[in-house]
Amino acid sequence: MARVVVDVMLKPEILDPQGQAVANALPRLGVTDVSSVRIGRRIEIDFAGEPDLDRAREIADKLLANPVIEDFEIRVVEGTTAEVA
């Protein structure tokens, strides 16, 4: 089992109101030294055989991320043990 992780983030120029709401809540935790919070999404893809980065990139580009508003990064996670349901 090989795992590819896809991180999807809103492009820097796209407003992230969720991140802003979290940032605005931090002072209530006593945290005052955070200037910005942005929220993204982590997706784990488990391939049955070898990790296929090109395939993962295609999945990310066509479905997992919307290139109009989001960027993504993909990477293989080494040493992942299979989680069998």
Added chain:
Amino acid sequence: MRIGVVTFPGSLDDGDAARAARIAGAEAVRLWHGDPDLHGVDAVVLPGGFSYGDYLRCGAIARFAPVMESIIDAARGGLPVLGICNGFQVLCEAHLLPGALTRNQHLHFRNRDQWLKVEATNTAWTNQFTPGQEILIPVKNGEGCFVADQKTLDSLEAEGRVIARYVRGNPNGSQRDIAGITNEAGNVVGIMPHPEHAVEALTGPSLDGLGFFTSVLRALAGSSADGQLAGGQQR
């Protein structure tokens, strides 16, 4: 004239859209997300709601439904397609319309009657309005903030592809107050507020929404008269 209304898992406003089509004088044909057959409809409405639970992004999974493959092909061939709310999100995800709909800037779900100013009236879905006409129809969305890069926004404006803008208050932070846009050919229109909820005095704030449905009937009548595909001849 037969107007198809698609039902995805999680669609909410398919019933109202079908009813609006009937009130306008069309035959409403219910289309199922898993069935690629469009059953010979003359136009299609993608209704509001939360298709596939809004999982991943609004409209992202609906775009890959079997019925959408047929609709995307047919839309490129000139079939009039109206996407309302979630339907607008699906059209953007399917790249039939540019831009994207994102979380309302203030994070609140907005549900209210909304004034719009109609701009482009040379589309299959807006030809019964006059440019600058103000209409009142309900808006109800949590992710209705229209965004696109500056170049796309500029070209939408330069090409007269903004069909309506929010006036007397922008409910979601949409760039340049854009409430609805059309594709280059004028057959595909996406709009965030809900014309199908403003077709009867009993339930709507006005009858202004009816104009979208009578427009497509007019476009279809014109196209069958001169043997052209609907929408294309409007521009």
